Every structure is written in structure tokens, then in C-alpha cells.
Amino acid sequence: MEALTVILWLIILLIPTIYLFFQKKYSYWKDRGVPYVEPKIPYGSMEVSRNMRKTVDVFYKAKSNFPFVGAYILTTPVIVATDLDFIKDILIRDFNYFTDHGISHNDRDDPLSANLFALEGQKWRTLRTKLSPTFTSGRMKFMFPTVLEIADRFKDTLGELLKTQQTLEVKDLLARFTTDVIGTCAFGIECNSLKDPDAEFRKYGRKHIEQPVHGLFITRLMSIFPKFSKMLRLVRTHRDVTKFFMGIVRETVTYREKNNIRRNDFMDLLIQLKNHASIEGEAGENIDSKIIQKLTFEELAAQAFVFFLGGFETSSSTLTLTLYELALNQDIQDKCRAEINCVLEKYNGKLTYDAMNEMHYVEQTVLETLRKYPILPVNFRKCVKDYQVRGTNVIIEKGTAIQIPVYAIHHDPEIYPDPEKFDPDRFSPENVKQRHSVAFLSFGDGPRNCIGLRFGKMQSRIALIMLLKNYRINLSSKSPVPLVFNPKSFILAPEGGMYLDIEKI
Template identity: 80%
Template sequence: MLTTPAVIATDLDFIKDVLIRDFNYFTDRGVPHNEKIDPLTGNLFALDGQKWRTLRTKLSPTFTSGRMKFMFPTVLEVADRFIETLGELLQTQKTLEVKDLLARFTTDVIGTCAFGIQCNSLKDPNAEFRMYGRKQLENPPHGPLVMALMNMFPKISDMLRLTRAHRDVTKFFMDIVRETVDFREKNNIRRNDFMDLLIQLKNHATLEGEDHESVESKIIDKLTLEELAAQAFIFFVGGFETSSSTLTLTLYELSKHQDIQDKCRAEINRVLEKYNGKLSYEAMNEMHYVEQTVLETLRKYPILPVILRQCINDYQVRGTKVVIEKGTPVQIPAYAIHHDPEIYPDPEKFDPDRFLPENVKLRHSVAFLSFGDGPRNCIGLRFGKMQSRIGLIMLLKSYRFHLSSKSPDPLVFSKKSFLLAPVGGMHLDVEKV
């Protein structure tokens, strides 16, 4: 973007205009993509214009609260295996590196929900799904300078057939999707997962609604296999890293603040007692303090620290004579907004009470941007919150976490990733409650 002026948006009213009120001027992210050369870039995060609108309309029904309830048992099953693995590790050690463990947990969750495949990375840290997911996020196919030039000159990048995904990563995910779809269709297999919903869209361009009526897309085009693979891929890559980082950072903060950890555990035990000791979708939704704790982690550590939009037509800023020209990138620094003391007093303090309903009402409606906002917010926010809460509930129900002599202080974040991810391991002392 060195050759293009950009707008840095910090005024909350203006941010609301960009994300919500005048969204039709800022529908695109300006993320380069080319489905022919690099098929996995044809995903909901990167697409723009009518292609994005059509796909968003088709995929939105897959992330309703009803669908989350449908997928809940699948996530819980993986969480049970996660707790089992944790128990086995604690037989020989009391200090655990939880960052990798949590990434393996979320890899298995997303692998199961997005692909319907048992990844087994909890048992095998070098499982293929874990290996390829890690490779794409931690070691992009090109260095930072080449990636920057690809973003600045996308047409030249396409002429040179440079890709944003490793070729072996693309082949792995395309093959997995093709094999999974073929197997399910030949054997008439239905499951409570994202892949089942994508197959419905591939074959019918509609989804069965919660009441088993069909939910029609505005433009009835079936998903191609390549489009299906691209959505499964972005759900996988976007889902496992964001949720595992959120859980890692939540455990870090709870290890520093034992009083907050105790309050979370007390709420978990109180609600579970009401449900005969069993975690259900309804029980999870009654654990309000646990949810506030996850939201406060995302406030302090927004996993996507900068939100991108691109102006698609000349736009006059409301109440001014300033015109943002077509094609201008707009960057919204979520991390800076979340650490503005005028919005969040004492911003470095970890305080879940910031997300009590009465406190949320006192703030501007776009003061919290961890999932973006408006029509182009994170489509998977319900799933991400559900996955993080299930993981946290299952962990705190059985274990207490403390800082260890190896715990990072201060936290250092990766400069390679566009996501906010701590560098190195997260070692914590763990004991049975």
C-alpha cells in the first residue's frame, strides 16, 4: 500500500458509518484474490462485490444460533478427548505448554466440524491437519517483502502466478474436500457439521432451516467444489488459530488473576449443578461471567488487530467536505480503540465486569471490534465464541491454572502473522481441582 493513501479511522461515529450506516460504500476488504490461480483465496474473507454478497447470503444460515446448537455435541465430544489428553500429560508433569495443546484442540474441533474428519492432533502433534494449518499460518509461501509487493501489485503477482497459499497446502485441502464430498454423497452420510451444510449448498443452493423448511439464497447458484473447498479452508485456518489464541490468552490472564478464575469456576459449578453435572448448549448460555471473561480477553487482545475496508465509490465523510476517493483503503485499528483509556478506563487492567450489560450500554455501539461489525462482521463469531467457551468451561471445571517460572512476562506478539498471536510457548502450572 506504499503507493496508495489510506484512511486510518479512529473516530467511533465515522467507524460506525464505514462498517454499518454507509456500508454500501465500503463493502470490500481490498484483499487480493484469484480463484483460478489460487483457488483457496476464493473464500468469504477475501471475496468482494457481488460474489461476496451472494456467498455471504448463502452461508449466513450455517451460523445461526440454531445451527450452533446442532453442532454443540460435536464440539463437546472433542473437548472430552482434550480433557482426557490433558489428564494423561499431568500424570508425568505439572507444568504444561498450553498454547500448542489448545491449538491441537481447536484443530481437531475445526477439522471435525469443517471437514468431518478425525484429525487426531491431540494424540499426534504432527498430524497432517495440524502440520498444514501451521505451515500456512506460521510460514507463508513468501517473505514479508514479497507478500507486500503481491498486495501492492496484484496483477503482476497474478501474471507471475504467485500464490498466497502453499501449493502443497492447496493440494492437501482440495484433495481432502473432494474425497470427503465423494464419500458422503456415495454413502448418503449426513452429519452435524459445516461440511454437511456446504454439501447442501453444492447440490441444492439451499439449506434446511431449523424448522426443516428451506432457506433460499437470493441468487440461486450452487456452490462449486472449489468454492466449497475455499470456504472449508478459511473456516479451518481462521477458526483454529483465533480460538486457540483466545483460549491461551484467557488462561494466561486467569493464571494472573486467581480471583477471576475462582469466580468463573464457581459459576460453572453452580450452573452445571442445575443441569445434573452435564454441559449442554443451554447450560453454556447461562454462564454469563464466563462469556464476559472471554470477551474481556478479546478486548485486551483482539486477534485481528486491524480491520480492513476499501472505499468502492467516492464518499463524502458525514458532516464534512472531506471526500474519500474510490479505491482508498480504510484501516480501523481495533487494538488501539480497545486500549483507549477514554473508552476503556485503565485499559491494561483485565476486568470482565466491563462486559456487564449495564456497562456495555454506556459505551459506543462500535467500541468493541473483535468480530468487526455490520454486514461484513465475522460470520463465524457464534461458533468461535461457542468453541472458546466450551474449552474454557471444560478446563476450569477440572483444573486450576497458575503462572509458572517459564510463563512469558511480558507477552511478546509475532511480527510475522497478521493475527495477534503470542510468540513462543505458554507454560502454566496445572493442578486438579
């Protein structure tokens, strides 16, 4: 009986102690005079198990005259940026205070996670400097014929499928196209996923994207508590996915080094960094950084892996959603096709790099897709040293996470009137000039923007040009209207497949 009494007293004393602890933690933003969304014990104001895009959108709508809204994940204070000038400070003007994404990585147990997207500090700066020459316009022009050749194979595969069916699931088909492109351009390997939907490259790439190792709850906690997740040896990559990609990269590197093969592709550049800690620049200059350090094999594999993932998934999702909107908006589809035919006539029917770059309305159509459906709906930054917010007395402390609500900005009617309307003219040069310079963030901005944006835009446009020149895209009875997005996905991806009717012109 006495033991029960003691337990009851402990519980009675513990409850107010816990309450006071949370009250103290949840006074962080109030004490600093920052507007915030009222947290709830114990998960704060952002439930870690909820979809990030929807959660952050709620905070954006709660914006005031202050440049950001305070929030809590559990008891950790985070920032949701709501003012475009403040976002420009973070991404560009005061970038040195916000250099990191704050994405956890574990090079010991999960070597493929230590890639350019997740790396921090000087290690990121050094690698970014060395990898940037891969994505110049000169390199894109060099890779153009390779992408074009795979697009022709894509057309042949499509033609075969249309002999027996009119309604196709285009999401997987487009992912097979972009997988073959990236496999060839990054690894110098024929993936053959257009011929074989179960090809290993496609199988393991799909598994990594569609079947994450952990649910939203654990994944978010890993980013909030990176040291704790490393201690528990938590990983983001399936063991068999790691084994496959590490094996493919090892085979490729060994074969090229043994036979002294140079292909002027992404893998070639990584091999140079592994062996010499530098690369030959566009004009033959030696591009180097203050800290000279050769890439380890594991670091090389991680960069090849993130280029593969970023290249196949983001471009295939963009193409899928573009075709969906063109099926809904036949007038825009007709305008794109008219421009394609007009420019190709000028180039004697041949699609060249210069011809592609003259198709401005086609590019605007892709950009409008990325405006309406930003593949990364939330951008992340971490404050790496104490920072005073411009025009205020508020100090953002080192280690604070900042979330930039890209989807919400792209759907703000004050920035993009009638935001649900699909309108490529939003990206005409005159309309772009009238908007804030960071009103479009599908590729991020500043020194840490998407390094592969040129490549992604190129392969998306080539595929779109090939498709619209030869086929008409229509909705089918199986098309998803309205669109439903996968709530478990880190990126913005439609739930299930994307069925469209494709008609040969």
C-alpha cells in the same frame, strides 16, 4: 567521456523529476484538507515491512477532530479511521460503500484464497447469504454435543500429560483441541491431533499460519497491487497445503455423495450449494439469492478451508491468552470457577447448551481477552464507490483502502480506562450500554462481521469451562512475562510457546 557526461546529466535531471513525482503524489491528503502523517520518500508514511498493528497504532494516536488520518503506503493514499462514529458509518450505516475487505485473492493459481473473507461484491453477498444459516443458534445447539465430546477427550489427554509433568505448553495443545473440533464439525473427519501432535490436519494448519509463503513486505504489496500480483501468479498458500486440503475435501465430498450421507454440518451445507445453489433453511424454507449459481468444487474447498483456519487458530489463540490472564489474575479465575460450579449444580453437574449460556461471567472473561488481545488487530475495508464523509466536503474515492485500528481502540484509555488491566466487568450489560456501539470490534461489526462468531465463542467457552472446573491454572517459571507478540504474524499471536503450570483440583 561524452557518454559519462550524458549519464551524469541524466542523473542530475532524473533526481528532481523523481522528487517532483513523489511531491505530487504526497500532496493528495493536503490538497483535500485532511490531516495526515508526513510521508517519507519512497515508502510513504507506512513502511510495508513493519508490523501492521504497531504502524496503525501510531496513526490512531495522531488523531484530531477529523474522523480519520491520511496515510500513504508507497505512493498509494490510505485511510486510518480514528473516530467511532465514522467507523460505524463504514461498517454499518453506509456499508454499501465499503463492502469489500480489499484482501487479494487468486482463484486461478491459489484456489483456497478465494474464500468468504477475501471475496468481493455480489459474489461475497450471494455466498454470505447462503452460508449464514450454518451459524444460527439452532445449528450451534446441534453441534454442541460434538464439541463437548472432543472437550472430554481434551481432558483425558491433559490428564495423561499431567501424570509426568506439571508445566505444559498450552498453545499447541489448545490448537490441537480446536483442530479436532473444526475437523469434525466442518469436514466430518476425525483429525486425532489430540492423540497425535503431528497429525496431518494439525501439521498443514500450523504450516499455513506459522510459515507464510511470503514475508510482510511481499504480502502487503500483494494487497496494494492485486492485479500485478495475479499477473506474477503470486500465491498466499503453500502448494503442499493446497494439495492436502483440496484432496481431503474431494475425498469427503465424493464419499458423502456416493453414499448419500447427510450430517447437517458445514460440509453438508457446502455440498448442497455445489449441487443445488441453495440450502434448506432452519424451518425448511429455501434460502436463495438474486443470482443463482452453484458453487464450483474449488469454491466449496475454499470455504471449508477458511472455516477450518478461522475456527482453529482464532479460538486456540483466544483460549491461550485467556488462560494466561487467569494465571495472572487468580481472583478472576476463582470467580469464573465459582460461577461454573454454581450453574452446573443447577443442571445436576451436566454441561448443557443452556447451562453454558447462563455462565455470563465466563463469557465476559472471554470477551475481555478479546478486548485486550484482538486476534485481528487491524480490520480492513475498501471503498467501492465515491463516498462523501458525513459532515464534511471530503470525498473518499473509489478503491481507497481503509484500516480500522482495532487494537488501538481497545487500548484507548478514553474508551477503556486503565486498558492494560484485565477486567471482565467491562462487559457487564450496564458497562456495555455506556460505551459506543462499535467500541468493541474483535468480531468486526455490520453485515461483514465474523460469520462464525457464535461457533468460536461456543468452543472457547466449552474448553474454558472444562479446564476451570477440573484444573487450576498458574504461571510457571517459563511463562512469558511480559508477553511478546510475533512481529511477522498477520494475527495477534504470542511469540514462542505459552508455558503454564496446570494443577488438578
